[in-house]
Amino acid sequence: xxxxxxxxxxxxxxxxxxxxxxxxxxxxxxxxxxxxxxxxxxxxxxxxxxxxxxxxxxxxxxxxxxxxxxxxxxxxxxxxxxxxxxxxxxxxxxxxxxxxxxxxxxxxxxxxxxxxxxxxxxxxxxxxxxxxxxxxxxxxxxxxxxxxxxxxxxxxxxxxxxxxxxxxxxxxxxxxxxxxxxxxxxxxxxxxxxxxxxxxxxxxxxxxxxxxxxxxxxxxxxxxxxxxxxxxxxxxxxxxxxxxxxxxxxxxxxxxxxxxxxxxxxxxxxxxxxxxxxxxxxxxxxxxxxxxxxxxxxxxxxxxxxxxxxxxxxxxxxxxxxxxxxxxxxxxxxxxxxxxxxxxxxxxxxxxxxxxxxxxxxxxxxxxxxxxxxxxxxxxxxxxxxx
Amino acid sequence: xxxxxxxxxxxxxxxxxxxxxxxxxxxxxxxxxxxxxxxxxxxxxxxxxxxxxxxxxxxxxxxxxxxxxxxxxxxxxxxxxxxxxxxxxxxxxxxxxxxxxxxxxxxxxxxxxxxxxxxxxxxxxxxxxxxxxxxxxxxxxxxxxxxxxxxxxxxxxxxxxxxxxxxxxxxxxxxxxxxxxxxxxxxxxxxxxxxxxxxxxxxxxxxxxxxxxxxxxxxxxxxxxxxxxxxxxxxxxxxxxxxxxxxxxxxxxxxxxxxxxxxxxxxxxxxxxxxxxxxxxxxxxxxxxxxxxxxxxxxxxxxxxxxxxxxxxxxxxxxxxxxxxxxxxxxxxxxxxxxxxxxxxxxxxxxxxxxxxxxxxxxxxxxxxxxxxxxxxxxxxxxxxxxxxxxxxxxxxxxxxxxxxxxxxxxxxxxxxxxxxxxxxxxxxxxxxxxxxxxxxxxxxxxxxxxxxxxxxxxxxxxxxxxxxxxxxxxxxxxxxxxxxxxxxxxxxxxxxxxxxxxxxxxxxxxxxxxxxxxxxxxxxxxxxxxxxxxx
Numbered sequence: 021x022x023x024x025x026x027x028x029x030x031x032x033x034x035x036x037x038x039x040x041x042x043x044x045x046x047x048x049x050x051x052x053x054x055x056x057x058x059x060x061x062x063x064x065x066x067x068x069x070x071x072x073x074x075x076x077x078x079x080x081x082x083x084x085x086x087x088x089x090x091x092x093x094x095x096x097x098x099x100x101x102x103x104x105x106x107x108x109x110x111x112x113x114x115x116x117x118x119x120x121x122x123x124x125x126x127x128x129x130x131x132x133x134x135x136x137x138x139x140x141x142x143x144x145x146x147x148x149x150x151x152x153x154x155x156x157x158x159x160x161x162x163x164x165x166x167x168x169x170x171x172x173x174x175x176x177x178x179x180x181x182x183x184x185x186x187x188x189x190x191x192x193x194x195x196x197x198x199x200x201x202x203x204x205x206x207x208x209x210x211x212x213x214x215x216x217x218x219x220x221x222x223x224x225x226x227x228x229x230x231x232x233x234x235x236x237x238x239x240x241x242x243x244x245x246x247x248x249x250x251x252x253x254x255x256x257x258x259x260x261x262x263x264x265x266x267x268x269x270x271x272x273x274x275x276x277x278x279x280x281x282x283x284x285x286x287x288x289x290x291x292x293x294x295x296x297x298x299x300x301x302x303x304x305x306x307x308x309x310x311x312x313x314x315x316x317x318x319x320x321x322x323x324x325x326x327x328x329x330x331x332x333x334x335x336x337x338x339x340x341x342x343x344x345x346x347x348x349x350x351x352x353x354x355x356x357x358x359x360x361x362x363x364x365x366x367x368x369x370x371x372x373x374x375x376x377x378x379x380x381x382x383x384x385x386x387x388x389x390x391x392x393x394x395x396x397x398x399x400x401x402x403x404x405x406x407x
Numbered sequence: 408x409x410x411x412x413x414x415x416x417x418x419x420x421x422x423x424x425x426x427x428x429x430x431x432x433x434x435x436x437x438x439x440x441x442x443x444x445x446x447x448x449x450x451x452x453x454x455x456x457x458x459x460x461x462x463x464x465x466x467x468x469x470x471x472x473x474x475x476x477x478x479x480x481x482x483x484x485x486x487x488x489x490x491x492x493x494x495x496x497x498x499x500x501x502x503x504x505x506x507x508x509x510x511x512x513x514x515x516x517x518x519x520x521x522x523x524x525x526x527x528x529x530x531x532x533x534x535x536x537x538x539x540x541x542x543x544x545x546x547x548x549x550x551x552x553x554x555x556x557x558x559x560x561x562x563x564x565x566x567x568x569x570x571x572x573x574x575x576x577x578x579x580x581x582x583x584x585x586x587x588x589x590x591x592x593x594x595x596x597x598x599x600x601x602x603x604x605x606x607x608x609x610x611x612x613x614x615x616x617x618x619x620x621x622x623x624x625x626x627x628x629x630x631x632x633x634x635x636x637x638x639x640x641x642x643x644x645x646x647x648x649x650x651x652x653x654x655x656x657x658x659x660x661x662x663x664x665x666x667x668x669x670x671x672x673x674x675x676x677x678x679x680x681x682x683x684x685x686x687x688x689x690x691x692x693x694x695x696x697x698x699x700x701x702x703x704x705x706x707x708x709x710x711x712x713x714x715x716x717x718x719x720x721x722x723x724x725x726x727x728x729x730x731x732x733x734x735x736x737x738x739x740x741x742x743x744x745x746x747x748x749x750x751x752x753x754x755x756x757x758x759x760x761x762x763x764x765x766x767x768x769x770x771x772x773x774x775x776x777x778x779x780x781x782x783x784x785x786x787x788x789x790x791x792x793x794x795x796x797x798x799x800x801x802x803x804x805x806x807x808x809x810x811x812x813x814x815x816x817x818x819x820x821x822x823x824x825x826x827x828x829x830x831x832x833x834x835x836x837x838x839x840x841x842x843x844x845x846x847x848x849x850x851x852x853x854x855x856x857x858x859x860x861x862x863x864x865x866x867x868x869x870x871x872x873x874x875x876x877x878x879x880x881x882x883x884x885x886x887x888x889x890x891x892x893x894x895x896x897x898x899x900x901x902x903x904x905x906x907x908x909x910x911x912x913x914x915x916x917x918x919x920x921x922x923x924x925x926x927x928x929x930x931x932x933x934x935x936x937x938x939x940x941x942x943x
Contacts, residue, residue: 080524083475084517091508093482098505101497101573108486108493109874115487116884120891123476127895130472134902176740178572179491181875189880269570274743360498361568361575368502375509383513386521389528 024366029267030356032365036099037342037355039372041335043095047088048209048327054082056213058125058152059206061145064217064228071145072133072399077220080390082129084383089122098368102178102272102358103342110172110182111162113190118155125151152213153206160205163334164198164247167283168255169346174272183347197255200247207239208327211307215323219316220394230311237308237326241301244330248284248297251337257283258344258352265356272357277349283337293336299329412881416488416873419885421855423480425848426892430474432847435549435596436603436638437467438515438542443630445538449531453925454918459623460538461526462911463607468523469902473895475516480888482508488881492862492872498575499565499582500555507551515544549599550592557588559863560854561656567758569739574866587656590648591854597642598850601810602843604635605836608817610907612836615828620910622922625826632817639810646807646850647703657864660857662715663793664800665700666690670714674701680801683793688716690797715790722763723786725865729764732757733774762866769870791859799849799856806846813839 057078065071078085097104108115124147132144171183171192184192214233218226261278268274287294303326310319338344340355359365441464448456482504485493493501518540525534558565564581565574576582608631611624662668666683667675668690677700681693704712713721735754739746766785767774777785817836820828858864862872911918 080520081517083520084513086475086479087508087512087516090479090482090512091505093486094501094505094508096501097482097485097493097497098501101494101501104486104497104501105490105493108483109488109490109876112487112874112876112880113883115483116887119480119483120887122479123891123895126472126476127898130468131898131902134469135905177491178494179875180494186877186880186883269568271571360501361571363579364498364502364576367576367579368505371502371506371509375506375513379509379513379517383517386517389521389525 024363027366027369029362029365032362032369033266033355033359035369036359036365037335037339039369040096040100040342041332043088043092045328045331047092048212048331049324050085050088051082052156052209052212052327053216054078054085054125054213055152055156056209056211057217058148058150058213059156059210060213060217060229060232061149061152063232064214064225066224068138068141069396069399070225071141073221073225073394073396074217075129075132075148076394076399077217079129081387083126084386086122086126095368099360099365100342100353100358101360102180102270103353106172106174106180106182106353107162107166107170107343109180110170110189111165111193112182113186114158114162114193118158121151121154152209156209157202157206160202161193161198163205164195164201165193166343167201167251167334167338168195168197169258169279169344169349169352171347172345172351173348174351176273178271178273197247197250200243200250204240204243204247204330207236207243208304208330210236211240211304211311212323212327214311215307215316215320218311219320222393222395234308234311237304237311237323240326240330241304241308244297244300244304252282252284255283257281257285258341258349260340260354260356268356270357270359270361272351272353275350275352275354275357277344277352277354279344279346279349286337286339290336293333296329296333296336300326300333301329303327303329412876412878413870413873415878415881415885416876417869419488419881419888420484422885423477423484423888423892425851426888426896427474427477427481428847428851429844429896430470430477431549432599432602432843433470433606434467434474434545435599436601437463437470437606438538438545439600440603440607440630440634441467442535442538442542443634444627445535447630449535454914454921455622455626458911458914458918459627461913462623463627464522464538465906466610466903468519469899469906471519473899476895477892487884488874488876489862489872490874492867495573495867495872496558496562496565496863498573499558499562502576502579503551503555503558503582507548507555511544511546511548511551513544515541515548518544546596549596553592553595554583554585554588556854557585557591558582560591560858561585561587561652562863562866567761569736569754569758570743572740574863586652587649590645590652594642594645594649594850597638597645598843598847600638601635601642601814602847604631604638604814605810605839605843607631608635608814609837609840612828612833613907614910616830616833616837623911628817628826628828629821632814632821635810636814636818639807639814643804643807643811646804657858658713659715659718659789659791660796661704662713662718663791663796663857664853665712666693666793666797667700667712667714668716670711670717671700673705673711674698674708675704675712676700677703678797681797683797685790685793715793719786719789722789723782725760725763726766726782726785728757729760729762730767730774730777732761733764736761737775762861762863762868765868765871766860768868788860791857796853796857800853803846803849803853806842806849809839809842810846 057074061071061074065074128144128147128151132141172180174180182189211233214229214236217229218233221229256279258277258279259281260275262276264275303322306322307319307326310322341352342355342358343353345351441460444456444463445460448460518537521529521537522541525537529537562574563585564578565576568575607627611627611631614620614624666678666681668688676695676697678690679694679696681690683690700712701708701710732754735750735757738750739754764774766788767777767781769788770781770784771777813836816832820826860868860870862869
């Protein structure tokens with residue numbers, strides 16, 4: 021097949037770097053509010069009916085939303101195999117905890133209201149809480165670790181080895197900076213979940229969502245700014261040194277990388293990327309204001325803007341790095357050395373161009389069919405067809 | 408064999424995938440059966456068919472969610488536990504997995520919510536379309552995962568790139584239209600259809616034995632028996648097609664399933680039963696059917712199928728050739744673009760055997776240093792353990808023929824004998840419920856255990872594919888998965904049984920009223936005939 025030569029390898033890598041961002045952001049925008057609602061569940065909903073209202077606001081859509089997570093895994097595997105290999109084996113136990121949350125959550129949604137027993141229901145409510153809270157926190161912790169670099173190296177066979185004993189590998193992830201980014205990610209998704217709840221629910225659930233959501237928005241902004249300042253003074257960045265090609269074979273060992281300087285230097289080189297953090301901060305502040313008013317649709321859009329800005333700022337700041345190595349910078353994964361082959365990137369782009377618009381279209385249709393508030397009457401009348 | 412990180416990781420993969428595969432076959436088949444029932448409802452407008460759709464749909468939902476929950480693990484486990492595999496073949500293997508997400512998972516997961524929540528929000532036809540989209544989405548996911556799996560069995564459309572130290576795709580179409588993948592896809596979805604048919608048949612038979620929900624049960628049996636009979640034929644025929652394609656792609660697997668140690672003169676006989684002895688390399692007390700293996704495997708009377716001993720000799724030759732390739736690879740890695748063309752040419756010539764040199768990595772760090780004994784040991788490693796394959800295969804095939812017989816019987820009784828099922832037959836149908844799951848798990852076992860010692864046949868040994876992890880980490884996650892999954896399985900079985908005992912509970916009044924009217928109408932017609940008869 022010669023067709024793929026029509027697009028340069030360099031361009032395809034850039035597109036797939038962008039698509040990696042699209043997938044992560046798509047995941048945070050959709051499944052993000054499911055996780056936020058889960059983390060808020062014990063706080064915004066006290067009685068069984070209130071809980072069922074909160075759960076049924078995401079009931080028909082969480083399954084489709086969760087596919088963003090699965091697709092993210094598949095797309096990283098297909099487009100960035102070294103990233104898939106190094107990160108998931110390196111963050112092994114943390115990944116297991118996230119998987120456990122994503123295994124328990126679907127079951128909790130589906131099974132919670134299938135028995136009337138109060139203990140049965142409260143057990144599944146806890147599962148829904150953990151299934152939202154834990155991944156929302158850990159995804160942020162992972163971002164903090166990636167920005168600082170993680171301790172791995174590649175052998176001559178390109179076999180990835182993550183250094184440290186198993187407990188150090190797991191608990192070592194929980195350093196102060198990464199915990200801060202974890203809090204940012206958690207509060208961002210709680211804010212998003214609250215914005216969703218104010219749109220889809222009424223009464224006490226909606227009122228409490230406003231209160232908790234606006235506090236979460238403030239925490240997200242404060243944490244995000246603090247993390248930015250921390251990056252300016254306390255975190256080393258990485259840079260490729262010497263000559264390199266952007267369309268060569270995907271082999272990290274062909275590159276030389278040095279540690280030092282600040283990630284924020286990127287804003288001097290590419291000033292336009294400042295739009296991302298500005299969108300993040302402005303979006304969260306507008307969500308704070310929106311949650312205290314009654315403009316529910318625009319509040320949800322502001323919340324989406326905040327997520328878009330905050331997540332894309334991480335990628336834009338680190339470009340071209342995807343996963344730097346702290347102990348062996350020469351093994352660092354970048355856009356130019358850890359993609360799939362030219363042909364595979366092209367084929368996968370073709371599949372994405374065909375299917376992504378179709379997915380967005382039918383997802384939009386489903387949301388439209390399900391448009392409207394979930395009321396007390398809905399959950400009591402349809403006690404068998406809803407959760 | 409010592410039990411190390413490779414064995415523990417394999418155990419975890421086997422546990423998680425076989426557990427996942429408890430739910431998948433029923434999802435594949437029941438999604439279609441439910442869509443068929445809803446189609447009948449929309450075409451005839453008879454409420455009983457809507458009640459059937461909702462009832463079987465409820466059981467589908469309870470099962471579906473565990474398929475989703477356990478499937479999440481699978482998408483990430485390659486990276487977590489098989490990091491070198493992910494690096495080495497991700498360029499090919501990742502693509503079908505990602506397309507599976509794009510084309511199948513989004514479809515089924517987005518519409519499954521609407522299937523349950525949309526009864527009052529959608530028109531009848533729109534809801535029917537949603538039901539079919541869920542079914543199509545589920546079945547598409549099987550297509551893509553089997554394209555990925557088919558590539559592990561028969562790695563076509565790819566070659567090794569010494570610059571990136573991995574396999575890279577050379578033709579997407581070869582990967583897509585891999586004959587092994589196509590045969591496996593139809594075989595696997597057919598197995599799913601059989602599973603769902605046996606499930607629906609068994610549960611309905613139980614209702615008939617209890618004298619409950621007779622109207623629902625009779626109609627369900629009709630659908631399940633017709634669909635199940637076609638599927639049971641398909642699963643056996645396409646299983647045969649898989650065997651035929653294995654004849655040219657995975658000769659060792661075929662020989663091991665057959666416990667055929669020596670190459671037999673064509674056409675080879677088929678060992679019906681026997682006791683394979685790995686140490687002595689012979690099969691005791693074998694009962695052979697003359698010609699059968701040659702006909703099944705090669706569809707000719709003259710083509711020979713190589714036996715295990717001959718294949719081991721071939722492996723030894725390829726290991727030596729792989730050592731030459733590895734030697735050239737080390738030079739290429741150091742010199743990169745400046746490599747002497749002669750070394751490049753040597754590498755090109757032997758690169759297809761590079762994976763065989765990796766078999767030596769179990770014994771020496773640098774395959775070039777291997778001794779003669781180690782080369783012979785590595786060649787012997789290419790034989791999978793024969794007896795479990797031999798027996799698992801035979802039990803699976805036996806069950807396959809059992810499904811044809813059962814489905815054929817119920818189809819005949821439903822179509823021509825006015826549904827007058829004898830009670831023993833109904834009992835048999837209930838007891839049969841676990842059988843398709845046993846057959847499906849054995850089928851997975853034969854396909855994947857039979858691929859050993861490779862993760863990708865002839866390309867990458869399992870021992871090299873594993874992540875750099877401690878035993879503690881893998882033991883912790885294995886224990887975690889086992890505990891989680893066991894709890895979920897118990898909960899799921901409890902809910903399934905609760906809702907089966909409860910029976911259909913939606914739209915009851917409307918359906919019962921219709922059934923009564925319908926039966927009166929039928930009875931009226933019969934009476935009318937009876938009155939009319941004497942006059943003639």
